[in-house]
Amino acid sequence: MLKAGIVGLPNVGKSTLFNALVANAQAQAANFPFCTIEPNTGVVSVPDDRLRLLSRLSKSKETIPTRIEFVDIAGLVKGASKGEGLGNKFLANIREVDAIVHVVRCFENDDVIHVAGSIDSMRDAEIINLELGFADLAQIEKRRERIKKSMKTNKEAIVEDNILIKINTALESGFSARSVNLSLDEKKIIKPLGLLTQKPIIYATNLSEEELSTGNTYSRKVEVMAAKEGSKCVSVSAQVEAELVELSQKERTDYLEGLGVKEGGLESLIKATYSLLGLQTYFTTGEKETRAWTIKKGMKAPEAAGVIHSDFQKGFIRAQTIGYKKLIEAGSFSQARNNGWLRSEGKDYIVDEGDVMEFLFNV
Numbered sequence: 013m014l015k016a017g018i019v020g021l022p023n024v025g026k027s028t029l030f031n032a033l034v035a036n037a038q039a040q041a042a043n044f045p046f047c048t049i050e051p052n053t054g055v056v057s058v059p060d061d062r063l064r065l066l067s068r069l070s071k072s073k074e075t076i077p078t079r080i081e082f083v084d085i086a087g088l089v090k091g092a093s094k095g096e097g098l099g100n101k102f103l104a105n106i107r108e109v110d111a112i113v114h115v116v117r118c119f120e121n122d123d124v125i126h127v128a129g130s131i132d133s134m135r136d137a138e139i140i141n142l143e144l145g146f147a148d149l150a151q152i153e154k155r156r157e158r159i160k161k162s163m164k165t166n167k168e169a170i171v172e173d174n175i176l177i178k179i180n181t182a183l184e185s186g187f188s189a190r191s192v193n194l195s196l197d198e199k200k201i202i203k204p205l206g207l208l209t210q211k212p213i214i215y216a217t218n219l220s221e222e223e224l225s226t227g228n229t230y231s232r233k234v235e236v237m238a239a240k241e242g243s244k245c246v247s248v249s250a251q252v253e254a255e256l257v258e259l260s261q262k263e264r265t266d267y268l269e270g271l272g273v274k275e276g277g278l279e280s281l282i283k284a285t286y287s288l289l290g291l292q293t294y295f296t297t298g299e300k301e302t303r304a305w306t307i308k309k310g311m312k313a314p315e316a317a318g319v320i321h322s323d324f325q326k327g328f329i330r331a332q333t334i335g336y337k338k339l340i341e342a343g344s345f346s347q348a349r350n351n352g353w354l355r356s357e358g359k360d361y362i363v364d365e366g367d368v369m370e371f372l373f374n375v
Contacts, residue, residue: 013055014306015081016214016285017109021136023124024117025218025250030054030084032253033278052084058282058293060304062336062366066295067302069340074301078293080282083109106144107206111285112213114140115250118230119220133230137215137237144208145183151205152176152183172201183209188241212288215245216281224249225272244284248277292365295336296320313361317371327374331357336366 020026034054057077067075085105106112116133156176162169175198179189188209194202202210215238217231227235227247238245256264256276268276286292290309294316295302307316313333318325333355334348342348363369 013079013081014111014285014289014291015083015109016111016113016281017083017085017106018113018115018216019085019106019140020115021117021139024115024136025119026115027052027084028250028254029115029216029218029248029277030082032250032257033082033281053081054084055079055081056278058304058306059279060293063295063302063304065340066297066336066368069344070297070302071299072297072302073299076301076303078304078306080285082113106208106211109211111289112208112211113216113281113285114213115216115218115248116230116234118217118228118234119223119249121220131230133217134233134237137234141188141209145186145188148189148207148209149180149183151207152180155205156180168201175202179207191241213241213243214281214284214288215243216248216277217245219247219249221249221252221271224252244288246277246280246284247273248280250277253277292363294363294365294367294369296370297368298370307363309365311363312359313357313363313369313371314359316363316369317373320371323375324371324373328359329372329374331361332370332372333357333361334368335364336368339368 018026018030030052034056057079060077063075063077066072083105114137116137117131118133120131156173159166159169159173163173175194178194179192179202182189182192189207190210190212199210215234217227217234219227219231223231224247231247235245252271253276256267259267264276268274286306291306292309293304293306295304297303305316305319307319313331314325314328317328317331334342334345334353338353339345339348342351342353345354348354
């Protein structure tokens with residue numbers, strides 16, 4: 013399951029956002045630093061209208077969406093990489109996630125204390141990024157010291173050290189490990205280190221309800237920074253998300269339209285996460301269940317089958333495949349077959365976003 017860690021300075025709205033995203037989570041959202049001491053986790057279903065329509069078409073007994081786990085990681089402060097606040101523990105929690113959602117406060121509110129005493133989105137974002145970079149530098153230094161002796165006889169250790177030198181140089185220049193152009197093999201070599209700045213990052217600019225649709229000076233600065241980094245940036249309002257939890261689907265739609273936005277922060281974050289990680293969805297559907305599956309873009313049919321079960325990949329023969337829109341248009345599998353729209357795809361077929369698939373395999 014995909015895991016995203018929510019980070020940021022204390023009191024930027026992380027826990028309020030987390031509570032809203034997972035609705036039934038028990039993270040404490042209080043107006044003082046370090047109110048979140050243990051990382052709270054919550055699993056959310058990925059909203060997808062296609063799943064509901066496919067389930068209705070197949071008269072499925074069960075509908076199973078794909079899921080994302082969000083981890084609410086307590087607020088980092090300047091000096092966290094050296095153990096300030098509860099830094100070391102929090103940084104260790106970030107190492108375990110697939111992607112980072114970096115919440116940046118972009119709203120003014122005198123009733124909500126800011127740990128630095130003023131609102132400055134760029135300063136706040138840079139504090140977190142610097143701390144993550146400092147932590148990576150320390151991690152690299154330890155690793156290079158550990159492999160120093162083996163470099164005399166081990167060629168793999170020499171290769172790893174050269175990669176670490178490249179990343180170290182980038183970090184010392186104020187860049188992230190993500191900015192270093194590494195091959196897939198090189199990325200595999202350093203993956204066990206869990207470098208924080210190697211992880212994909214999404215900036216979530218936390219805005220007031222009034223400015224959610226338009227943004228403001230604070231959020232626009234973060235958007236520019238994200239674009240330069242090649243990261244994603246989404247506008248959210250933790251307060252709006254908290255209010256949406258109490259509303260019906262119709263009320264939610266009307267409320268968001270009234271604010272001038274098309275979707276809530278959860279949908280925006282999930283779309284950004286999928287895009288950033290190069291993920292896509294395919295479906296299986298029948299009377300028993302309709303289910304969404306998450307795969308990497310570019311996966312071939314046997315690999316996609318392997319997401320369901322390794323035996324499906326090992327014994328793969330072919331996949332009965334149709335695009336979601338075509339199946340809905342046909343109204344049933346039998347009609348799609350009569351129309352000649354149901355395809356038989358082999359081992360080299362690259363799965364498309366929204367494909368509906370049925371796998372044939374040898375046990």
